[in-house]
Amino acid sequence: MSKNLVIVESPAKAKTIEGYLGKDFTVKSSFGHVRDLPKGDKAIDIKNNFKPTYEISEDKKDVVKDLKKLAAAADVVWLATDDDREGEAISWHLKESLDLNDSKTRRIVFREITKNAILSAIQSPRTIDVDLVNAQQARRILDRLVGFEMSPILWKKIKTGLSAGRVQSVAVRLVVEREREVEGHQAKALYKVTGTFLLDKGKTLQAELGKRFNTEQEAQAFLEDCLKSEFSVKDLEKKPGKKSPAAPFTTSTLQQEASRKLSFSVAQTMTLAQRLYEAGKISYMRTDSVNLSQFAIDAAKTAITESYGAEYSHPRVFKTKSESAQEAHEAIRPTDFTVQTVGGERNEQRLYELIWKRAIASQMADAQLEKTVVTIGISQSQENFVATGEVIKFEGFLKVYLESTDDDEEDEATEDVKGMLPPIDKGQKLGLDQIRAIERYSRPAARYTEASLVKKLEELGIGRPSTYAPTISTIQKRGYVEKENRDGRERKLNELILKGNKITQNTVIENTGQEKMKLFPTDLAMVVNDFLVEHFPTVTDYSFTAGVEKEFDLIAEGKTKWQTMLKDFYTPFHERVELTNAIERSTINTGKELGKDPVTGETIIARLGRYGALVQIGEADEEKGIKPRFASLRKGQLIENITLEEALDLFKLPREVGLFEEKPMVVAIGRFGPYVRHDSKFYSLKKEDDPYTIDDQRAIEIIEGKRQADAEKLIKEFPENPEAKVLNGRWGPYIQFGKLNIKIPKDREPASVTLEEILVWSEGVTAKPSRWGRKAPAAKEPAKKAPAKKAAKKASAKKSATKKVAAKKSVAKEATAKAPAAKKAVAKKKAVAKKKK
DNA sequence: CAGTGAGCGAGCTTCCGCTTGACTT
Numbered sequence: 001m002s003k004n005l006v007i008v009e010s011p012a013k014a015k016t017i018e019g020y021l022g023k024d025f026t027v028k029s030s031f032g033h034v035r036d037l038p039k040g041d042k043a044i045d046i047k048n049n050f051k052p053t054y055e056i057s058e059d060k061k062d063v064v065k066d067l068k069k070l071a072a073a074a075d076v077v078w079l080a081t082d083d084d085r086e087g088e089a090i091s092w093h094l095k096e097s098l099d100l101n102d103s104k105t106r107r108i109v110f111r112e113i114t115k116n117a118i119l120s121a122i123q124s125p126r127t128i129d130v131d132l133v134n135a136q137q138a139r140r141i142l143d144r145l146v147g148f149e150m151s152p153i154l155w156k157k158i159k160t161g162l163s164a165g166r167v168q169s170v171a172v173r174l175v176v177e178r179e180r181e182v183e184g185h186q187a188k189a190l191y192k193v194t195g196t197f198l199l200d201k202g203k204t205l206q207a208e209l210g211k212r213f214n215t216e217q218e219a220q221a222f223l224e225d226c227l228k229s230e231f232s233v234k235d236l237e238k239k240p241g242k243k244s245p246a247a248p249f250t251t252s253t254l255q256q257e258a259s260r261k262l263s264f265s266v267a268q269t270m271t272l273a274q275r276l277y278e279a280g281k282i283s284y285m286r287t288d289s290v291n292l293s294q295f296a297i298d299a300a301k302t303a304i305t306e307s308y309g310a311e312y313s314h315p316r317v318f319k320t321k322s323e324s325a326q327e328a329h330e331a332i333r334p335t336d337f338t339v340q341t342v343g344g345e346r347n348e349q350r351l352y353e354l355i356w357k358r359a360i361a362s363q364m365a366d367a368q369l370e371k372t373v374v375t376i377g378i379s380q381s382q383e384n385f386v387a388t389g390e391v392i393k394f395e396g397f398l399k400v401y402l403e404s405t406d407d408d409e410e411d412e413a414t415e416d417v418k419g420m421l422p423p424i425d426k427g428q429k430l431g432l433d434q435i436r437a438i439e440r441y442s443r444p445a446a447r448y449t450e451a452s453l454v455k456k457l458e459e460l461g462i463g464r465p466s467t468y469a470p471t472i473s474t475i476q477k478r479g480y481v482e483k484e485n486r487d488g489r490e491r492k493l494n495e496l497i498l499k500g501n502k503i504t505q506n507t508v509i510e511n512t513g514q515e516k517m518k519l520f521p522t523d524l525a526m527v528v529n530d531f532l533v534e535h536f537p538t539v540t541d542y543s544f545t546a547g548v549e550k551e552f553d554l555i556a557e558g559k560t561k562w563q564t565m566l567k568d569f570y571t572p573f574h575e576r577v578e579l580t581n582a583i584e585r586s587t588i589n590t591g592k593e594l595g596k597d598p599v600t601g602e603t604i605i606a607r608l609g610r611y612g613a614l615v616q617i618g619e620a621d622e623e624k625g626i627k628p629r630f631a632s633l634r635k636g637q638l639i640e641n642i643t644l645e646e647a648l649d650l651f652k653l654p655r656e657v658g659l660f661e662e663k664p665m666v667v668a669i670g671r672f673g674p675y676v677r678h679d680s681k682f683y684s685l686k687k688e689d690d691p692y693t694i695d696d697q698r699a700i701e702i703i704e705g706k707r708q709a710d711a712e713k714l715i716k717e718f719p720e721n722p723e724a725k726v727l728n729g730r731w732g733p734y735i736q737f738g739k740l741n742i743k744i745p746k747d748r749e750p751a752s753v754t755l756e757e758i759l760v761w762s763e764g765v766t767a768k769p770s771r772w773g774r775k776a777p778a779a780k781e782p783a784k785k786a787p788a789k790k791a792a793k794k795a796s797a798k799k800s801a802t803k804k805v806a807a808k809k810s811v812a813k814e815a816t817a818k819a820p821a822a823k824k825a826v827a828k829k830k831a832v833a834k835k836k837k
Numbered sequence: 838c839a840g841t842g843a844g845c846g847a848g849c850t851t852c853c854g855c856t857t858g859a860c861t862t
Contacts, residue, residue, distance in 0.1 A: 009856060032856025039851090059858080086855055140853070147852020155850065165852045274857085286855090467854060609842045616842085630842055654839080670838025682838055 083109035089136035185444030198431035207385035234377035251465035259451035324461035364397035389421030488514030658696030
């Protein structure tokens with residue numbers, strides 16, 4: 001048994017450090033926090049000065065047991081958890097739960113995992129900083145009080161199972177308010193004018209008019225002036241410029257760039273980064289620091305000098321902009337700068353390359369540019385055309401990496417006038433090719449992507465690197481936010497073109513409002529948000545976290561008692577909780593009155609129902625035997641936006657349009673758009689079809705068209721198992737087996753595939769097992785399983801146990817009854833596998 | 838991709854921040 005036990009938070013880190021220290025040191029990991037507040041309401045004794053009770057977390061019992069054994073046998077225990085508030089608290093919890101006494105306990109910290117840093121940390125141990133620990137306790141307790149007092153109000157007043165919290169409620173608020181901003185945006189069109197001028201040797205010059213016109217008349221008048229004008233270079237200005245590289249990645253900037261450049265979700269980015277970290281390829285991936293260790297800066301310098309030359313190297317130290325940063329780690333960087341690519345899955349490689357490029361570029365020289373601005377005068381107008389060009393004199397870091405921006409679309413308007421300009425002289429006369437004036441609509445603020453929401457949260461100091469991804473998934477799991485693609489709609493633009501002494505008018509069609517993987521708030525989010533903002537304005541305020549963080553800092557500095565801080569917060573907060581609890585449920589989700597039914601005169605309202613948003617016509621009247629009519633809102637329709645006309649349209653569908661093969665055809669709009677349903681099969685309508693007016697003839701055409709197309713795709717069927725088919729797909733032939741799609745091995749004749757082979761091949765084909773992926777989709781499963789275990793344990797408490805089991809069985813039955821072909825397929829697969837054995 | 842939709846009400850849900858592990862033939 002070694003004399004020294006070092007405890008860090010992460011096992012990967014433990015492995016690395018063990019290599020740096022001698023044989024006298026054993027390095028183990030705590031796997032993060034080991035103790036937490038228990039779930040129930042006994043966790044915090046509010047009357048007793050917020051005294052917390054802590055419990056060893058269920059999944060850490062074994063960890064603590066092992067550590068305790070090792071600690072007892074060691075002479076000295078080195079608590080080497082992260083150098084921040086949470087890390088200090090982890091050390092304290094370890095000290096408490098491992099029964100460590102002061103004499104054998106040392107607290108050490110380091111912010112980079114290098115041999116020097118570790119060894120010098122060992123040379124200067126300290127004791128646990130109680131004030132910092134208290135700041136963490138205040139943070140933890142405040143979050144629990146906020147979350148566990150506000151959530152139950154939502155259960156009672158809006159819907160069970162909902163949640164609210166210091167971080168998630170602000171995240172939802174951001175998405176809700178952005179949506180209202182977008183919906184409320186009044187697009188205003190201005191005429192943007194671009195000119196194409198002729199130079200020698202067939203070259204042309206693109207330039208944009210400085211002024212934009214409000215109306216077609218003004219644009220027309222300007223073009224008429226141009227008709228009579230001559231054009232010449234009035235001014236020619238060249239000035240040097242430079243671009244500097246961005247800082248190396250933090251968690252948040254990594255998520256943003258991986259989203260923009262690689263289209264990864266924030267969760268996907270973190271999973272891939274975790275794998276790279278565990279493989280020793282990159283430094284720690286949950287960090288808010290842009291700092292690199294001296295070791296890393298030197299290594300980057302060497303790598304850059306070798307690959308690109310000394311003139312490309314420029315060692316830099318970056319400063320964090322964020323006030324909330326705790327900087328317990330380095331920025332995200334490769335552990336070895338000479339490694340440009342790594343093995344592993346393709347996306348892992350892509351993420352690694354991004355990290356490598358960004359870190360290397362951050363230590364490279366500025367790019368030197370020369371900007372040219374050409375001002376073109378118009379003889380009959382005061383206005384000027386301006387052409388700008390940019391020439392790179394020295395690439396510098398651009399040789400490796402260029403950061404992208406959130407509003408790439410914005411560039412589309414100017415891209416045609418950037419780049420290198422042809423040689424031009426001041427005073428030179430220019431021939432005119434054409435001048436084009438086209439309407440350009442103002443754009444509303446962009447809806448958030450997962451990554452841009454993380455960016456916003458970070459700017460507000462809300463959340464931490466380890467919680468960005470979980471927060472984003474929580475607000476989606478709770479049904480507050482949905483990540484979606486939306487089709488744009490066509491918009492007509494008016495265009496005037498002056499060419500060959502003539503002005504002509506055109507209409508150009510552009511697609512506007514198209515969205516890809518953007519966050520949309522649900523009706524539920526609107527209701528919950530408005531409710532919380534009204535009754536808990538302090539907690540839902542964007543600056544609430546920043547405010548309490550300042551208080552936590554005071555506690556950490558020993559200037560405030562944590563109990564005092566909590567009391568000052570809790571007293572007015574809890575008063576609001578009581579007041580809000582007293583509000584009548586019926587006054588909250590009353591919905592929105594849209595107007596009267598023009599036919600019956602009944603009132604129409606839109607409100608949130610058990611299964612989502614609905615429109616209701618009339619109210620129930622038992623005496624008269626009147627029942628209200630209901631219709632669900634469609635994707636993209638929100639309670640607060642829906643108009644009376646749209647609501648009335650909802651009652652026109654589903655609509656029976658006629659009979660075909662003696663079975664009814666029903667037209668409706670589903671999640672994937674308008675469709676005809678016939679014989680429990682769905683047939684999508686074509687874009688040009690209007691579900692409200694489509695007739696039986698056209699519906700039959702669509703059904704027969706689909707059948708025809710399917711028949712053409714079909715290569716082979718198996719009468720003994722209708723689940724299996726060989727089809728011709730977009731990328732060649734494949735096997736459809738229940739809900740599974742199976743590849744056909746190369747150089748295999750698709751028509752000769754047998755059912756036996758399909759059963760064998762289907763073995764390897766399952767839903768791709770992602771590393772943490774099992775957690776999310778299985779969310780319902782453990783929830784069911786957990787009580788099952790409890791029930792088994794409490795076998796003596798018969799009544800409740802049997803009840804629960806019975807309830808569960810019925811759920812399970814339902815699930816299997818609904819389970820589609822795929823399950824049967826699996827069952828069959830198993831049967832075959834058994835036979836083989 | 839359909840159909841449903843208040844009401845009765847046992848006992849459940851929930852926060853944020855650290856970190857990954859693996860019961861079996």
